[in-house]
Amino acid sequence: MTERFSDSSSELPLFNRNLQKARRLAGYRSAAEFAEKNGFNAGTYTAHEQGQRAMSLEQAWRYSVTLGCSMDDLADTNTSGTTLTFGETIKLALRMKGLTASQLSEKSGVQQSYLSRVINGKILDPTWSKARAIIDALDMTIEEFRDLQQP
Template identity: 25%
Template sequence: MANSSAKISRFGKWLKKIREDNELTAQAVAEQAGVSSATIRYIEVGRTQNPSADTQSSIEEAIEYLISGGVSKFGQWLKSEREKSGLSASQLSQKVGISPQSIYNIENGKTLNPSYSTKEKIESVLGVEAPENTTKEDEASQSVEGLGSLQDFDPHAFDLIPSEPGVYVLYDISDRPIYVGRSKNVRKRLIQHSNAFWYKKPIVVAASYIKITQDELRNQIEEIMIKFLKTNAVINKSYVDRNMEEK
């Protein structure tokens, strides 16, 4: 194995130094970048001299993400602008119309890609637009090829829930996915859910959705996700009329 420092690429030297300086394991970087841990090791010891541009870009983005503590670009921007404005998370949440926890979740990385309407409302309240590359990078990191990006939203802020067709997931206070649904209009369907006794905190605290316009595909993905959740989909199994989901 080629491990002489003279044969290690500039990128390999940078990768090893920044990883060790920030106490990141090769495995953690590999998982975040979507490559094997062997790929990281080979680059660092010089066995791989010229990783592809895509591989380098994925590794650089993974390093940046891990160093930031797993917080999205928008989350970093939000915390900085909120503190500049002198608003607490609670004060900002009241002005935006979402829960304080939703603000905390964006800032600490639990929410990686807030819905477009939530981002726009936050920008409006703060009076500052987030840099375009910030939101684009977050959307790209949460995108599914051929479908779009996974967006997070506050299921109790009805004005900010997307009114688009898609598959959505509801999470409880422990971030456990407890319900999967589909609808031609996610907002309308969740407003219907809100009348049910189970659509309350701490049973329903957070939500995510992905836009899917094709009816058949939307149905198939929902069915697959419910089967993956098994007994965790407690609301699906006990309390919801599945015949209403497409309304």
């Protein structure tokens, strides 16, 4: 990749946007913080995340392993260009955080049967209190959750 992209994440290629989302989901506020805490060169990682420098398959794999997600999560989460549903976003967050629905149910206090219906799209709009409990149990802010929903 020789083309430079602006700092606006909406203009970044899907892989780079997903790399940035995975880093944020893992609790790192900045690219530099992630790089420094995990032994990566901060300038190189930041350039990779911003789409300003090409990365090898091995580098992408190392980032995904460190972030606890798969290469598939980084490469192809939402290619339709549409916003993910609440349930689809939970599925993505669970995969990226390495959690099960059962663990999320226990951590959030939301019954597993209810959570399953939300994840499977049977309940499209959960109650505010349950949605908030789920997002909190995922250790995410509402903004991070909404960011994950966007294409």
